[in-house]
Amino acid sequence: MNLHEYQGKEILNSFGVNIQRGIVAHTPDEAVAAAKKLTEETGTGWHVIKAQIHAGGRGKGGGVKLAKNLDEVKEIAGQIIGMNLITPQTSAEGKKVHQVLVTEDVYYPGDSEPEEYYMSVLLNRATGRNMIMYSTEGGMDIETVAEETPHLIFTEEIDPAAGLLGFQARRVAFNLGLSGKAFKEMTKFVYALYTAYTKSDSSLFEINPVLKTSDDRVIAVDAKVSLDANALYRHKDYLAMRDVREENPIEVEAGEVGLNYVDLDGNVGCMVNGAGLAMATMDLIKQAGGEPANFLDVGGTADAERVEAAFKLILKDPNVKAILVNIFGGIVRCDRVAQGIVDAYKNMGNIEVPIIVRLQGTNADIAKELIDNSGLDVQSAVEFQEAADKVQAVLA
Ligand code: GDP
Ligand code: MN
Numbered sequence: 001m002n003l004h005e006y007q008g009k010e011i012l013n014s015f016g017v018n019i020q021r022g023i024v025a026h027t028p029d030e031a032v033a034a035a036k037k038l039t040e041e042t043g044t045g046w047h048v049i050k051a052q053i054h055a056g057g058r059g060k061g062g063g064v065k066l067a068k069n070l071d072e073v074k075e076i077a078g079q080i081i082g083m084n085l086i087t088p089q090t091s092a093e094g095k096k097v098h099q100v101l102v103t104e105d106v107y108y109p110g111d112s113e114p115e116e117y118y119m120s121v122l123l124n125r126a127t128g129r130n131m132i133m134y135s136t137e138g139g140m141d142i143e144t145v146a147e148e149t150p151h152l153i154f155t156e157e158i159d160p161a162a163g164l165l166g167f168q169a170r171r172v173a174f175n176l177g178l179s180g181k182a183f184k185e186m187t188k189f190v191y192a193l194y195t196a197y198t199k200s201d202s203s204l205f206e207i208n209p210v211l212k213t214s215d216d217r218v219i220a221v222d223a224k225v226s227l228d229a230n231a232l233y234r235h236k237d238y239l240a241m242r243d244v245r246e247e248n249p250i251e252v253e254a255g256e257v258g259l260n261y262v263d264l265d266g267n268v269g270c271m272v273n274g275a276g277l278a279m280a281t282m283d284l285i286k287q288a289g290g291e292p293a294n295f296l297d298v299g300g301t302a303d304a305e306r307v308e309a310a311f312k313l314i315l316k317d318p319n320v321k322a323i324l325v326n327i328f329g330g331i332v333r334c335d336r337v338a339q340g341i342v343d344a345y346k347n348m349g350n351i352e353v354p355i356i357v358r359l360q361g362t363n364a365d366i367a368k369e370l371i372d373n374s375g376l377d378v379q380s381a382v383e384f385q386e387a388a389d390k391v392q393a394v395l396a
Pocket of ligand 1: 048050055056057058059060064066103104105106107108139208209221222223
């Protein structure tokens with residue numbers, strides 16, 4: 001589950017990670033009130049107005065701006081709230097901004113220059129260990145750093161049983177070129193960050209930038225936090241942080257009816273039972289020259305009700321030009337699935353895209369007969385190639 005920057009920072013703060021202070025605002029007046037409060041609390045003269053959407057690169061899209069007085073706070077908040085923010089990480093249509101985070105300015109001048117670093121904490125699935133990935137090149141997107149100057153990205157692997165060891169935290173600070181107070185601050189920061197990551201059951205922290213201020217404080221200026229949805233039962237308070245406005249509406253609806261659906265860009269809708277078969281089916285569609293419009297696992301019980309719910313979801317995507325049903329009847333018999341498809345089709349009545357059904361397994365032959373004799377615009381196939389050819393034919 002992805003969070004907004006302000007929510008991610010709340011979690012970081014609760015585990016003692018230093019953050020750039022901020023207050024959420026939904027209107028320009030709220031932004032001004034927030035700015036005044038921040039000045040009282042932190043002494044900041046300038047403020048940063050930051051769009052809260054589930055996408056990075058907001059600065060590039062005009063969603064992060066510096067305000068040097070309260071008039072500017074009001075004016076900039078007015079521009080950003082309600083805007084359609086397009087960043088390198090959103091779709092071409094962008095995302096509507098419902099709220100901004102008003103923050104203290106932490107880039108103030110001082111004895112030394114503020115420095116931006118990159119730091120993330122994530123699971124390395126290949127080694128089964130947690131990993132801190134960090135770089136001196138903060139503030140820009142890490143993919144570019146990885147491409148152009150890969151030697152400036154460091155990693156620290158952490159054994160989950162032993163936890164982060166002292167020398168590892170010090171190595172991070174050393175590789176970032178720090179000394180003195182900044183060095184100590186960084187080791188504390190890394191500790192707190194790693195603790196927050198494990199205790200919150202997160203699957204990703206990305207802090208870009210981590211800032212060393214001109215007076216050698218180390219703070220999180222940005223926070224991209226993804227929580228492990230499977231662990232949310234242990235964090236009831238985090239559940240309320242979900243913002244469904246930021247999620248794909250078809251995926252939200254699928255979740256409500258208990259179907260595993262992931263929206264994709266292609267034009268062949270897929271209905272499959274089992275995640276493995278669903279992924280294999282998507283591969284095969286591509287191999288046959290098509291593009292899957294979605295990943296959809298209807299699960300073990302592909303009865304008429306679930307099949308109908310699945311058809312409805314698939315048809316919500318306007319790009320879908322054909323639907324391929326690929327179901328293996330192991331526990332569930334193929335004839336029951338076929339009957340489910342026929343019933344759902346009749347119930348819905350207005351399916352305009354061609355449907356190709358491949359049923360394999362128990363009672364596959366009876367299922368094929370059922371489909372063929374239904375009198376509906378549904379084509380059946382036994383072998384996958386046959387199904388793929390039929391999809392190709394209807395798309396052509
Ligand atoms: P992103 O563009 O979505 O990654 O948003 P960030 O939170 O990383 O902010 C983008 C950029 O805004 C940062 O890299 C900084 O250059 C700038 N920025 C953020 N906070 C401050 C601040 O307190 N003062 C100043 N002057 N700039 C800031
Ligand atoms: Mn950032």
